[in-house]
Amino acid sequence: MKNNVIARVVAKLTIPGILLFALYVQFHGDYGPGGGFQAGVIFGAGFILYGMVFGLENLRKVVPPQVTTTAIAVGVLLYGGVGIVSELLGANYLDYSALAPDPHDGQHIGIIVVELGVGITVAAVMMTIFTAFAGRQR
Amino acid sequence: MVAHRGETGTVILGIDIALLVLLAVVGIAIIRLRNLFAVTMLSGIYSLLLACVFVLLDAVDVAFTEAAVGAGISTVLMLSVLALTKSRERIPVTTPLLPLVTVLVTGGLLIYGTWDLPAFGDPNAPVHQHVAPAYLAEAEHQTGVPNVVTAVLASYRGYDTLGEVTVIFTAGIGVLLLLSGGYRRRRKEDEPDSRGRP
Numbered sequence: 001m002k003n004n005v006i007a008r009v010v011a012k013l014t015i016p017g018i019l020l021f022a023l024y025v026q027f028h029g030d031y032g033p034g035g036g037f038q039a040g041v042i043f044g045a046g047f048i049l050y051g052m053v054f055g056l057e058n059l060r061k062v063v064p065p066q067v068t069t070t071a072i073a074v075g076v077l078l079y080g081g082v083g084i085v086s087e088l089l090g091a092n093y094l095d096y097s098a099l100a101p102d103p104h105d106g107q108h109i110g111i112i113v114v115e116l117g118v119g120i121t122v123a124a125v126m127m128t129i130f131t132a133f134a135g136r137q138r
Numbered sequence: 139m140v141a142h143r144g145e146t147g148t149v150i151l152g153i154d155i156a157l158l159v160l161l162a163v164v165g166i167a168i169i170r171l172r173n174l175f176a177v178t179m180l181s182g183i184y185s186l187l188l189a190c191v192f193v194l195l196d197a198v199d200v201a202f203t204e205a206a207v208g209a210g211i212s213t214v215l216m217l218s219v220l221a222l223t224k225s226r227e228r229i230p231v232t233t234p235l236l237p238l239v240t241v242l243v244t245g246g247l248l249i250y251g252t253w254d255l256p257a258f259g260d261p262n263a264p265v266h267q268h269v270a271p272a273y274l275a276e277a278e279h280q281t282g283v284p285n286v287v288t289a290v291l292a293s294y295r296g297y298d299t300l301g302e303v304t305v306i307f308t309a310g311i312g313v314l315l316l317l318s319g320g321y322r323r324r325r326k327e328d329e330p331d332s333r334g335r336p
Contacts, residue, residue, distance in 0.1 A: 025202075030283045033198040035291065037302075041206040048214055069314065076307045079300055094296035104282030111283060111292040118303050125310030126211055132317035133218040 004053075011053040018046035026119050027112065036115035040122025047123075048130045056134050065131065068124045075121025082113050154194060161187050172227045174220055182213035199287045 026039035051059030083094040091098035096110020164184045171177050185208030192201035256263035277289040291299050 029288050030285055032285065033202045033287070035199075035288055038202050038206045041211050045206070045210050045214065048211075052214070072307055072310045076303050079303055083296070083300070094300070096293065107281040107283065107293055111281075111288065114292050114296065114299070115288075118299065121303050121306055121310075125306050125313075128310050129215060129313050130218060132313050133215065133222065136222055136317060 007053050011049055015046050015050055018042060018049065022046060022119075022123075026115065029115055030108065030111060036118025037122055039115075040119040041126060043119065044123040044126030044130075047127050051127075051130065051134065056131060059127075059131065063127060065128075068127045068131070071120050071124035072128065075117040075119070075124065078117035078120065079114050082110055082117070086110065150194065154191075157187055157191050157194070161191070172229065173225065174223075174227055175217075175225050177227075178213060178216040178220060181216070182209045185209035185212070 022039045022043035025034035025042060026036065029035035029039070047059060047063060050062065082096070082099075086095050086098050087093050089098040094110075094114075096114075097103035097106045099106035099109045161184065164180050164187065168177050168180050168184065171180070185204055189201040189205040189209065192198075192204055260266075273286060273290055273294065277286045277294075278284060281289045281293045283289040283293065
């Protein structure tokens with residue numbers, strides 16, 4: 001699709017919107033529908049679109065494989081880490097109320113960080129699966 | 139589906155029926171077609187229709203997931219797999235009589251099973267009597283999060299969601315182990331080749 005002008009222009013116009021929408025879904029999940037899973041998928045889809053239109057090599061330049069592979073683990077560790085932190089603060093595992101003086105603030109912080117972990121892992125896995133498949137040739 | 143009252147009720151009933159008919163049409167088309175590219179596109183459309191059904195059922199979060207995962211990413215991943223295989227399904231040599239019987243019997247059993255289920259939207263159904271009322275009543279002032287779905291997923295059921303993330307993590311690692319080895323091996327063979335094919 002590298003030589004398809006329409007695809008390139010449309011992709012260039014839509015990718016920023018897709019990524020912005022993913023961030024909105026990610027950080028607005030407490031108030032509207034959505035959350036880490038959906039945001040991760042949308043965020044990954046933005047990069048996958050870039051990879052489809054501009055080629056896998058360019059995608060690898062933007063997001064090196066080492067970054068995605070590391071991010072897969074970082075998301076899970078971030079999620080689990082919140083649990084450890086809340087345990088260190090004297091509460092149960094994954095009880096976010098202890099993260100801030102006000103339990104509500106703690107819940108908000110905990111949920112945002114946890115959802116961020118979900119989003120990072122999901123986006124990284126989506127990109128990894130895509131590049132793994134697209135990197136193979138017939 | 140949902141029993142609505144008045145004029146909007148009839149409109150929504152019409153949309154329900156139209157969506158279900160379209161779902162059935164797309165489903166049958168997927169079975170009949172042998173062109174895998176068309177099948178992939180149709181399964182994306184199927185997911186999008188299903189997302190609309192979920193919206194009508196007031197399950198916006200599920201609809202969102204279905205639209206993003208089912209219609210979006212799955213279609214893209216299936217397309218990238220299609221680039222590796224043939225795009226036409228082989229015509230089976232034998233008549234699929236045994237699978238047909240199996241599907242009919244299983245489907246019949248499933249429909250028979252639904253007779254014991256409470257009616258759709260029944261407020262006295264066990265699922266609405268168990269923990270759901272407590273969540274709906276307590277979630278906002280316990281967690282301060284207006285979206286109950288997020289509160290349940292991330293706060294009350296944090297362990298479950300951690301498990302789900304671990305499943306995705308494992309899936310990603312598995313795919314990486316299975317598929318990325320080949321890339322690295324080929325890359326050594328033809329280093330200067332630019333690999334721009336999706």
